[in-house]
Amino acid sequence: MADVPDLKFCSAHGGKPEEALAEVKVARQAWLESAREHGDPIPEPRYRPAIYAARRVA
Template sequence: MKDYHINIFYREEDEGYIADIPDLKYCSAFGDTIEEAVHEVLKAKAAWLETAKAEGKTIPTPKYRPAIYQIAS
């Protein structure tokens, strides 16, 4: 199984980094550094998946691929 893609970007207004997982709706986290943002979003991912399982919700398969990695047909 492949893992979920993580987007990371710097947000001037917050003076820090945001990491989000596009395949998991509303799964994101903040950090003062890139490493901290990734660490926090991995914790958020674990909580998201645990909650979805506990509530019997469908867990999406990893599908998101940034445009720069998509293969043209």
């Protein structure tokens, strides 16, 4: 299972992690195209994976 936290209800699944990632990229593109087509707002990116929060500049 993979999701795009900034895009409400945007998720996908696959039999393997690589498949889920490929499918969620398709879902993300479809979500954005639909929002543009319908004039819906596209949120600014907010989500930042924890791996980036743990990094510090020395």
